[in-house]
Amino acid sequence: MVTVTIGHLYPRQMNVYGDMGNVITLRYRLEARGFKVVYMPVDDAKDLKLTRPxxxxxxxxxxSNQDLVQKNLVNNKLLLTSLADDGAVMLMICGLYQLFGHRFIVSDDYHIEGIGLLDLETVAGESRLIGNVVADSAWGRLVGFENHSGRTQLGAGVEPLATVISGAGNNGKTKDEGAVHLNVFGSYLHGPCLAKNPEFADELIRRALANKGLPTELAELDDSLEHHAARIAAKRPR
Incomplete structure (x- = not known):
């Protein structure tokens, strides 16, 4: 039986919006296909030296929680960069998406340093961007819920995850949502993201299997409930 290890970065501090559901979704979709899943909570990023998920x-x-994890994240920048360069699949949502960029500019004299794994920068906005998002991606339509004050601008070193149809996305102006570099994905989509977007979840699984040198063909699952939930969310007003 093939084992897939899922690491969960800062599960206690960075799980306000139910993003643990992304772990649950991946675990379900792997176990339903006969894979063994090992769940690995990562409270200190240096632990990734011992077990590479x-x-x-x-x-x-x-x-406040973002401030708590920022120092630990930056102290382990080289380790996380090494993981990414080795092909590890990563999905960072909202706050950690921002910290995977170069910096979060709170004001002219207060910048929160990121790890620069994604070529992007975030500036604090005067208002929050809140509501359901619908966006087109290479893996079909993505649906999720955004709730962020940061305005993220992508650099030349990343591609957008998706193009916004409805909602704000990265900044409310450029119509891009999220970012992709290598197998590293960032997004503002809560919901949780993967529960409503099974095709995207399977893309992460396929990439993880490919990085292990394994076949990437996946047995089909019944995703009727997931698609129904996505349709309902997409129709809800912001």
């Missing part, structure tokens, strides 16, 4: 998931949190 196939998939690393991170979520959003309050600003």
């Amino acid at each position: 196939d998939i690393l998931i991170g979520g959003g949190g309050q600003d």
Whole structure:
């Protein structure tokens, strides 16, 4: 039986919006296909030296929690960069998406340093961007819920995850949502993201299997409930 290890970065501090559901979704979709899943909570990023996960998931949190994990994240920048360069699959949502960029600019004299794994920068906005998002991606339509004050601008070193049809996305102006570099994905989509977007979840699984040198063909699952939930969310007004 093939084992897939899912690391969960800062599960206690960065799980305000139910992003643990992304871990649950991946676990279900792997186990339903006969894979063994090992769940690995990562409270200190240096632990990634001992066990290198196939998939690393991170979520959003309050600003105070973001401050708590920022120092640990930056101290382990080289380790996380090494994981990414080796092909590890990562999905970072909201707060950790921002910290995977170069910096979060709170004001002219207060910048929160990121790890620069994603070529992007975030500036604090005067208002929050809140509501359901519908966006087109290479893996079909994505649906999720955004709740962020940061305005993220992508650099030349990343591609957008999706193009916004409805909602704000990265900044409310450029119509891009999220970012992709290598097998590293960032997004503002809560919901949780993968529960409503099974095709995207399977893309992460396929990439993780490919990085292990394994076949990437996946047995079909009944995703009727997931698609129904996505349709309902997409129709709800912001």
